[in-house]
Amino acid sequence: xxxxxxxxxxxxxxxxxxxxxxxxxxxxxxxxxxxxxxxxxxxxxxxxxxxxxxxxxxxxxxxxxxxxxxxxxxxxxxxxxxxxxxxxxxxxxxxxxxxxxxxxxxxxxxxxxxxxxxxxxxxxxxxxxxxxxxxxxxxxxxxxxxxxxxxxxxxxxxxxxxxxxxxxxxxxxxxxxxxxxxxxxxxxxxxxxxxxxxxxxxxxxxxxxxxxxxxxxxxxxxxxxxxxxxxxxxxxxxxxxxxxxxxxxxxxxxxxxxxxxxxxxxxxxxxxxxxxxxxxxxxxxxxxxxxxxxxxxxxxxxxxxxxxxxxxxxxxxxxxxxxxxxxxxxxxxxxxxxxxxxxxxxxxxxxxxxxxxxxxxxxxxxxxxxxxxxxxxxxxxxxxxxxxxxxxxxxxxxxxxxxxxxxxxxxxxxxxxxxxxxxxxxxxxxxxxxxxxxxxxxxxxxxxxxxxxxxxxxxxxxxxxxxxxxxxxxxxxxxxxxxxxxxxxxxxxxxxxxxxxxxxxxxx
Amino acid sequence: xxxxxxxxxxxxxxxxxxxxxxxxxxxxxxxxxxxxxxxxxxxxxxxxxxxxxxxxxxxxxxxxxxxxxxxxxxxxxxxxxxxxxxxxxxxxxxxxxxxxxxxxxxxxxxxxxxxxxxxxxxxxxxxxxxxxxxxxxxxxxxxxxxxxxxxxxxxxxxxxxxxxxxxxxxxxxxxxxxxxxxxxxxxxxxxxxxxxxxxxxxxxxxxxxxxxxxxxxxxxxxxxxxxxxxxxxxxxxxxxxxxxxxxxxxxxxxxxxxxxxxxxxxxxxxxxxxxxxxxxxxxxxxxxxxxxxxxxxxxxxxxxxxxxxxxxxxxxxxxxxxxxxxxxxxxxxxxxxxxxxxxxxxxxxxxxxxxxxxxxxxxxxxxxxxxxxxxxxxxxxxxx
Numbered sequence: 019x020x021x022x023x024x025x026x027x028x029x030x031x032x033x034x035x036x037x038x039x040x041x042x043x044x045x046x047x048x049x050x051x052x053x054x055x056x057x058x059x060x061x062x063x064x065x066x067x068x069x070x071x072x073x074x075x076x077x078x079x080x081x082x083x084x085x086x087x088x089x090x091x092x093x094x095x096x097x098x099x100x101x102x103x104x105x106x107x108x109x110x111x112x113x114x115x116x117x118x119x120x121x122x123x124x125x126x127x128x129x130x131x132x133x134x135x136x137x138x139x140x141x142x143x144x145x146x147x148x149x150x151x152x153x154x155x156x157x158x159x160x161x162x163x164x165x166x167x168x169x170x171x172x173x174x175x176x177x178x179x180x181x182x183x184x185x186x187x188x189x190x191x192x193x194x195x196x197x198x199x200x201x202x203x204x205x206x207x208x209x210x211x212x213x214x215x216x217x218x219x220x221x222x223x224x225x226x227x228x229x230x231x232x233x234x235x236x237x238x239x240x241x242x243x244x245x246x247x248x249x250x251x252x253x254x255x256x257x258x259x260x261x262x263x264x265x266x267x268x269x270x271x272x273x274x275x276x277x278x279x280x281x282x283x284x285x286x287x288x289x290x291x292x293x294x295x296x297x298x299x300x301x302x303x304x305x306x307x308x309x310x311x312x313x314x315x316x317x318x319x320x321x322x323x324x325x326x327x328x329x330x331x332x333x334x335x336x337x338x339x340x341x342x343x344x345x346x347x348x349x350x351x352x353x354x355x356x357x358x359x360x361x362x363x364x365x366x367x368x369x370x371x372x373x374x375x376x377x378x379x380x381x382x383x384x385x386x387x388x389x390x391x392x393x394x395x396x397x398x399x400x401x402x403x404x405x406x407x408x409x410x411x412x413x414x415x416x417x418x419x420x421x422x423x424x425x426x427x428x429x430x431x432x433x434x435x436x437x438x439x440x441x442x443x444x445x446x447x448x449x450x451x452x453x454x455x456x457x458x459x460x461x462x463x464x465x466x467x468x469x470x471x472x473x474x475x476x477x478x479x480x481x482x483x484x485x486x487x488x489x490x491x492x493x494x495x496x497x498x499x500x501x502x503x504x505x506x507x508x509x510x511x512x513x514x515x516x517x518x519x520x521x522x523x524x525x526x
Numbered sequence: 527x528x529x530x531x532x533x534x535x536x537x538x539x540x541x542x543x544x545x546x547x548x549x550x551x552x553x554x555x556x557x558x559x560x561x562x563x564x565x566x567x568x569x570x571x572x573x574x575x576x577x578x579x580x581x582x583x584x585x586x587x588x589x590x591x592x593x594x595x596x597x598x599x600x601x602x603x604x605x606x607x608x609x610x611x612x613x614x615x616x617x618x619x620x621x622x623x624x625x626x627x628x629x630x631x632x633x634x635x636x637x638x639x640x641x642x643x644x645x646x647x648x649x650x651x652x653x654x655x656x657x658x659x660x661x662x663x664x665x666x667x668x669x670x671x672x673x674x675x676x677x678x679x680x681x682x683x684x685x686x687x688x689x690x691x692x693x694x695x696x697x698x699x700x701x702x703x704x705x706x707x708x709x710x711x712x713x714x715x716x717x718x719x720x721x722x723x724x725x726x727x728x729x730x731x732x733x734x735x736x737x738x739x740x741x742x743x744x745x746x747x748x749x750x751x752x753x754x755x756x757x758x759x760x761x762x763x764x765x766x767x768x769x770x771x772x773x774x775x776x777x778x779x780x781x782x783x784x785x786x787x788x789x790x791x792x793x794x795x796x797x798x799x800x801x802x803x804x805x806x807x808x809x810x811x812x813x814x815x816x817x818x819x820x821x822x823x824x825x826x827x828x829x830x831x832x833x834x835x836x837x838x839x840x841x842x843x844x845x846x847x848x849x850x851x852x853x854x855x856x857x858x859x860x861x862x863x864x865x866x867x868x869x870x871x872x873x874x875x876x877x878x879x880x881x882x883x884x885x886x887x888x889x890x891x892x893x894x895x896x897x898x899x900x901x902x903x904x905x906x907x908x909x910x
Contacts, residue, residue, distance in 0.1 A: 085644070111572070126654050130595065130654070131570060131571065133591045134573065141573075141576075143573055158686065160629070160631065160644050161631065161644035164631060165684075167684060177567075177572065179574060181574055185607070186565070186574065187609060189602070191567070196682060196683055198656070198683050198684065210648070210650075210655075210683055211569040211570070212597040212656060213568055213569040213598040214598065216567070216598040216614055
């Protein structure tokens with residue numbers, strides 16, 4: 019009886035306490051709900067800042083305008099609406115939808131587009147197209163400011179034609195158009211558009227003729243991220259003092275080059291963040307102090323490749339290339355790190371088309387520095403080998419096969435310099451690899467690869483200076499066995515102390 | 527003959543120039559017939575044309591979006607992801623049934639051979655294609671008696687000309703024509719140019735400063751440099767500087783070149799210097815206007831209990847009662863000149879009064895000064 023009573027008492031007290039806890043939890047949940055979501059900045063329904071979504075290069079020629087001299091403001095408005103007319107047209111041809119056409123084409127001009135859209139829709143034809151460059155010349159601007167005539171010389175296009183979602187044809191073309199624009203309800207609308215000249219294929223920019231191969235052939239370097247901010251070195255994390263110390267270490271290790279990465283999105287996409295660009299330039303300044311050469315890898319973490327996105331990526335690259343192309347420390351450009359990993363998810367032809375066109379654009383802005391693509395393996399490195407100035411590949415596989423893999427690539431691409439832009443080995447030893455890794459294994463891996471490099475005279479850049487504490491999910495995903503491995507590729511450990519492998523590098 | 531491992535094609539119709547609207551068919555002899563498309567590109571966009579197969583001949587008929595659109599139309603014969611043959615057609619505008627699109631602007635200009643309207647003509651064919659450059663467009667314009675016939679050649683899709691204003695105001699009618707197609711009539715209005723300096727006079731009932739009558743200032747007929755009467759509704763500002771250095775203003779708008787501005791007479795003797803302006807453009811002579819005293823005198827009377835001050839006997843130039851609303855000011859000060867208070871009122875039925883409250887004025891002697899219509903009178907006041 020007594021025991022029973024004690025049990026009942028205990029149960030009662032516990033349930034009382036539990037009930038109280040529940041009530042308090044309930045009240046607090048209601049309380050926190052009522053206090054959330056009331057963001058004062060949302061009260062005013064301020065409009066979101068619009069970011070441009072189509073930015074082909076536009077270069078005006080205002081000489082010999084026969085009508086009234088144009089005002090800068092009007093010219094900007096004409097450019098905005100004219101470029102938009104190209105954008106709505108490309109979207110309409112891609113989706114076979116009339117959306118937006120009526121804003122940028124006059125009544126009689128839009129009828130022609132509607133007819134074409136209807137025709138393509140009935141046959142399930144879609145056209146993906148973008149213009150890359152416009153060179154409009156203002157021919158005439160009327161005295162009342164309501165009519166303008168342009169000749170848009172050598173408009174560069176890229177176009178893919180699909181029939182029932184099957185890619186039939188893709189091509190670059192350069193055409194000249196004459197356009198009559200009318201100012202209607204505040205929009206400059208296309209009234210006439212006549213093609214004057216066509217078919218001239220854009221000259222594919224030649225690879226650099228007098229490429230200084232001696233500089234490239236001496237490359238012995240490291241893929242660099244600071245210890246505490248791997249894959250995230252710019253912005254508020256950027257400290258020039260750390261970069262300075264690290265570059266000094268790199269120099270002391272007897273290396274002469276570094277490869278760094280410019281993340282596309284966090285650098286501001288088409289509107290490059292000037293602070294981060296400044297930090298990138300500072301990084302090159304510091305490298306110059308230690309006489310280190312820098313390979314700048316663009317478009318890190320970029321993965322769209324969509325045709326409508328091209329002009330934005332071009333403006334991104336243009337700003338970086340223009341800012342750094344005269345820097346003494348710059349060795350060359352790496353267009354994109356391991357783009358072959360996107361072949362499956364984004365379509366090989368899309369990725370290659372983007373690479374080819376973007377590469378051509380960069381060559382136009384900087385004809386001095388060599389450009390490459392950082393393919394993830396030697397086989398992929400045969401892609402676009404005609405277009406790049408030097409071929410680069412990454413190697414993380416069995417060191418015994420290295421020489422063979424390299425020779426295969428060399429045979430496939432006999433007349434281009436080849437750079438091994440990444441190789442390395444993780445010294446991770448832990449649960450996920452059954453405590454099988456060690457610094458000694460890393461060291462012997464490096465030794466074997468080094469032998470291959472030495473014997474073949476291959477310029478090389480290893481991965482990486484430090485072991486990292488943090489590896490963002492965006493790099494190798496969330497899986498712990500991948501992340502853990504990724505943390506131990508360094509020559510120096512997390513505290514900056516040299517690992518065994520350093521001897522292999524320094525001795526050589 | 528282009529050939530490769532997959533297919534060989536031979537162009538059978540080496541046409542390079544056609545007129546818009548005419549049927550266009552491009553034919554090839556080929557060793558493959560399946561999945562060979564003709565990709566067409568013009569300024570409007572692109573499409574794919576499936577072939578019409580007859581034996582080993584593929585024929586492609588251009589859809590209307592392409593055969594009707596003048597300009598360059600390029601084509602690629604696409605097979606197996608590659609372009610095997612390519613070429614381009616120059617499609618010329620079709621000259622039958624042209625349409626004239628005419629724009630004239632600005633539609634109002636000022637006289638004098640400096641300002642102009644711009645006539646822009648965009649001739650198109652019946653498929654809405656701009657006609658070729660160097661197409662001759664005739665145009666005429668009429669002003670009063672004169673009709674002029676001119677012509678212009680198109681260049682860059684349009685033909686255009688400046689139509690300068692004559693020295694006279696009026697309207698110019700403009701029309702264009704091409705190949706028996708005529709535009710409608712366009713009108714541009716020629717407004718007079720900016721006004722030149724002018725003269726003003728005044729009109730008033732009498733010369734007295736009674737604060738009651740209105741004086742009117744009137745311009746002569748204001749004209750531009752070419753003798754055109756300026757546009758009705760032009761605003762003229764009459765600027766008055768009084769002998770007390772006050773600035774007064776009145777405005778009038780012109781009708782048939784004449785503007786009239788009115789303002790009340792002052793209520794005391796004054797001299798006015800009046801100048802009229804069309805602001806930013808022209809001005810008049812300066813007119814001197816004198817006003818004589820209308821009110822010669824008035825009397826002050828203080829009530830026995832010293833609570834009210836009356837201003838009486840205010841008479842105008844014909845001994846009539848002054849109009850209501852003439853301001854009267856009373857200044858109360860101590861004999862040593864220390865100011866106590868200033869009070870104002872206005873006349874009504876030729877009189878005005880001020881009340882003094884006992885709470886306010888403590889015992890003692892004061893000086894009261896009354897000012898009205900430029901006359902000042904003083905009186906002593908004893909409060910017991």
